[in-house]
Amino acid sequence: MNIFAQPQFQNFKTIFLGIVLEALPFLLLGVLVAAILQVFVSNDVIHRIVPRNPFLGVIVACLLGILFPLCECGMIPVVRKLIRKGMPLYLGMVYILSSPIINPVVFASTYMAFRSRPDIVWGRFLLAIVAAIAIGLIVYYFYRKNPLRETKLDHDNLHHHNHDHEHGTTQIGKRGKLIDMLMHAGDEFFDMGRFLLLGAFITAFIHIVIPREFLVSIGSSDLGAHVFMMAFAYLLSLCSTSDAFVAASFVSTFSSGSLLAFLVYGPMLDLKNTLMMLSIFKLRFIVFMSLIITAVVFCLTLAYSFFI
Amino acid sequence: MTHRQSAVHYWVRACILTGFSFYIVFLIQQDNLNYYIAPRMEIYVKLAALGLYAVAAFQAIRGWKEWHLSASSASCDCEHHLPKTSMGSIVTYGFFLVPLLLGFFTPDTLLGSTYAAQKGMNFSGASYYQLQNTSAANVNEQTADQGVDQAMNGMNGTPNSSPPAGNANESRITSAESGKADHPARAQDQQSHETGLAQSTAESEQDVLSRSESDGQKSVSRTTADSSLAQMFPYDMFTEVNAKHAMELYQQEVIEIPDDIFMETLTSLDLYKENFIGKTMKISGFIYRADEMNAEQFAVGRIAMACCAADSLPFGVLTEYPGAAKYEDDTWVEITGEMDVTEFNGYEIILLKAKSIQLIEQPESPYVYPNYEFGL
Numbered sequence: 001m002n003i004f005a006q007p008q009f010q011n012f013k014t015i016f017l018g019i020v021l022e023a024l025p026f027l028l029l030g031v032l033v034a035a036i037l038q039v040f041v042s043n044d045v046i047h048r049i050v051p052r053n054p055f056l057g058v059i060v061a062c063l064l065g066i067l068f069p070l071c072e073c074g075m076i077p078v079v080r081k082l083i084r085k086g087m088p089l090y091l092g093m094v095y096i097l098s099s100p101i102i103n104p105v106v107f108a109s110t111y112m113a114f115r116s117r118p119d120i121v122w123g124r125f126l127l128a129i130v131a132a133i134a135i136g137l138i139v140y141y142f143y144r145k146n147p148l149r150e151t152k153l154d155h156d157n158l159h160h161h162n163h164d165h166e167h168g169t170t171q172i173g174k175r176g177k178l179i180d181m182l183m184h185a186g187d188e189f190f191d192m193g194r195f196l197l198l199g200a201f202i203t204a205f206i207h208i209v210i211p212r213e214f215l216v217s218i219g220s221s222d223l224g225a226h227v228f229m230m231a232f233a234y235l236l237s238l239c240s241t242s243d244a245f246v247a248a249s250f251v252s253t254f255s256s257g258s259l260l261a262f263l264v265y266g267p268m269l270d271l272k273n274t275l276m277m278l279s280i281f282k283l284r285f286i287v288f289m290s291l292i293i294t295a296v297v298f299c300l301t302l303a304y305s306f307f308i
Numbered sequence: 309m310t311h312r313q314s315a316v317h318y319w320v321r322a323c324i325l326t327g328f329s330f331y332i333v334f335l336i337q338q339d340n341l342n343y344y345i346a347p348r349m350e351i352y353v354k355l356a357a358l359g360l361y362a363v364a365a366f367q368a369i370r371g372w373k374e375w376h377l378s379a380s381s382a383s384c385d386c387e388h389h390l391p392k393t394s395m396g397s398i399v400t401y402g403f404f405l406v407p408l409l410l411g412f413f414t415p416d417t418l419l420g421s422t423y424a425a426q427k428g429m430n431f432s433g434a435s436y437y438q439l440q441n442t443s444a445a446n447v448n449e450q451t452a453d454q455g456v457d458q459a460m461n462g463m464n465g466t467p468n469s470s471p472p473a474g475n476a477n478e479s480r481i482t483s484a485e486s487g488k489a490d491h492p493a494r495a496q497d498q499q500s501h502e503t504g505l506a507q508s509t510a511e512s513e514q515d516v517l518s519r520s521e522s523d524g525q526k527s528v529s530r531t532t533a534d535s536s537l538a539q540m541f542p543y544d545m546f547t548e549v550n551a552k553h554a555m556e557l558y559q560q561e562v563i564e565i566p567d568d569i570f571m572e573t574l575t576s577l578d579l580y581k582e583n584f585i586g587k588t589m590k591i592s593g594f595i596y597r598a599d600e601m602n603a604e605q606f607a608v609g610r611i612a613m614a615c616c617a618a619d620s621l622p623f624g625v626l627t628e629y630p631g632a633a634k635y636e637d638d639t640w641v642e643i644t645g646e647m648d649v650t651e652f653n654g655y656e657i658i659l660l661k662a663k664s665i666q667l668i669e670q671p672e673s674p675y676v677y678p679n680y681e682f683g684l
Contacts, residue, residue, distance in 0.1 A: 004414050004415075007417075007420070007423075008422065010415075011417075011422060011423045011426075013414055014344060014416075014417060014418075015618050017407055017410065017617075018345065018616035018617025019617070020407050021341075021344050021345050021353050021616065022353075022615055022616035024332075024356045024360070025353055025355060025356035025359070026352075028359045028360065028363075108680075109614070112678060113614075115683070116547055116550075117546065118546070182363060182366040183370055185363050186321060186325070186363050186366060186367045186370075189325070189363060190321060190404075193404065194403045197406070198403060201406070203618070207618060208426070211426050211427075211428070238618060238619055239616075239619070241615055242614035242616070242618075242619040243619070245615075245619055245621075245678060246614075246621065252655065
């Protein structure tokens with residue numbers, strides 16, 4: 001009778017809210033980490049600890065995820081803050097790309113889903129490292145323009161701002177800083193949240209309207225399988241902690257290479273995080289990154305199925 | 309923007325954040341959080357409710373302070389990303405209202421047959437092990453004598469070919485098994501693992517003896533049964549866990565599919581489905597159908613969820629029953645029947661020939677979850 005009683009609508013609601021509820025804690029965590037960085041870590045510190053050598057830098061950034069595992073939703077506010085505070089762009093990108101895959105939680109869940117196929121588990125991590133490093137270096141050598149969206153917040157990296165107007169005093173103690181932090185967390189939450197919600201909305205819609213069997217039928221050839229699995233990963237926008245579980249249900253129909261394409265590409269680039277990246281980067285940079293990521297992952301996983 | 313306008317923004321934000329926080333509490337109260345999120349993620353969502361509430365409180369205080377600022381005081385140069393136009397505000401905050409409205413005012417529903425039909429059927433746990441299974445058989449043929457060793461060692465022994473990781477896995481599984489048996493047997497199990505690679509056949513036979521004694525069965529018949537069993541369930545280091553599980557299942561009179569290792573059990577059965585032809589299986593779940601099924605068929609299964617609803621997939625068994633048509637989709641049933649193998653969409657899968665179908669209540673925990681302790 002009414003649309004709310006339709007099973008398709010109900011499934012949409014369940015998936016949409018599932019994604020939102022799942023993302024909230026991690027978005028909040030990312031927002032808090034970003035606020036802590038904003039208030040407690042000065043730009044000088046960032047400048048001092050960033051390696052000068054780009055090769056060393058990309059490797060460090062790549063392994064940062066092992067120490068500070070964050071998933072896609074939490075990652076973007078943090079990286080935005082780091083880049084605004086003077087972290088070089090290419091290192092920020094390497095961290096964004098590698099951390100959702102190269103972290104212990106994701107390793108464990110991938111291992112569980114593919115316990116009979118350790119080649120996929122290790123392949124995923126090695127390919128992710130190689131891809132992240134390659135993409136980072138490409139950004140380092142080929143992208144010299146300012147990728148950040150011009151926003152009112154750009155003055156952030158020009159001066160340390162303390163909320164004089166609110167506290168009516170210039171001496172801001174520890175308590176003031178904490179309050180400051182929570183204020184920022186609120187701003188960030190709304191800034192990122194709207195992109196996340198839009199992403200979740202579209203993603204849930206895709207989950208409901210596209211029958212999987214139809215998609216599976218597209219990817220019959222090996223090349224087609226690669227293309228399909230990457231497109232699938234992009235559209236589904238799964239969390240990197242649970243995508244292996246979904247990928248495992250494809251093992252009978254798809255080659256290892258195309259499964260790896262799914263497992264490496266999805267966390268690096270998908271619909272949800274493309275939308276979230278819009279809150280940091282200019283559109284042309286996002287297009288540039290999307291092309292590079294797609295090309296690198298495609299070539300790497302294709303090479304994998306060719307040689308291994 | 310005036311201070312008062314900013315203040316309103318902050319209050320709207322505080323309301324939205326509080327709304328999300330309350331929504332989570334609401335779901336917990338309704339006991340419906342598990343419709344959306346797997347239990348292992350629930351703690352994070354609960355923490356998020358607290359965090360959202362804290363952030364909301366600060367937004368409210370900030371609004372209050374802003375409201376009471378005199379109009380003459382200089383506006384902060386750091387704009388806080390407030391939408392500039394009223395249209396912008398409506399769109400931005402509208403985004404946040406959509407999930408809240410949906411959440412509070414539309415009923416929570418389980419993913420069911422419609423979803424299962426659309427996501428595609430995953431019969432028999434994971435058919436993906438099929439490929440692996442054939443390669444497992446190859447490995448076993450190549451190392452025929454090792455296979456015999458394994459057969460002699462039965463379920464307790466440590467196969468010589470296993471790498472250290474395999475050993476660790478196995479020793480845990482064995483101790484878990486022997487938890488059901490007497491303690492002396494367990495101690496011996498442990499000992500035999502400590503002796504590791506040097507373990508002799510005699511010792512392992514004794515192992516089997518002590519186990520079968522504790523099971524209260526004749527030792528000789530048990531030993532031969534064990535060795536023929538092991539031959540029926542060839543495995544490599546990757547399918548070892550499932551092989552051992554399947555051997556356990558094989559010895560059960562009625563093979564039940566428990567909730568806590570639902571997918572894992574279906575996988576073990578699927579891997580060695582030929583061995584199980586004629587065995588009795590008991591499974592509970594909801595009914596769903598695909599276009600390819602005939603009038604006497606439906607699938608009975610569960611929705612499995614890893615983290616949240618977005619990654620959930622249906623897992624089940626194809627069931628055949630002469631009166632299948634009178635059972636509607638999404639009916640919760642417990643089915644007992646005889647296991648068989650059939651071809652479906654080009655894949656060999658388990659077929660359950662239902663003997664009895666009982667209507668049951670929807671279980672308290674309707675979804676199933678991957679068991680991360682299985683085989684560890």
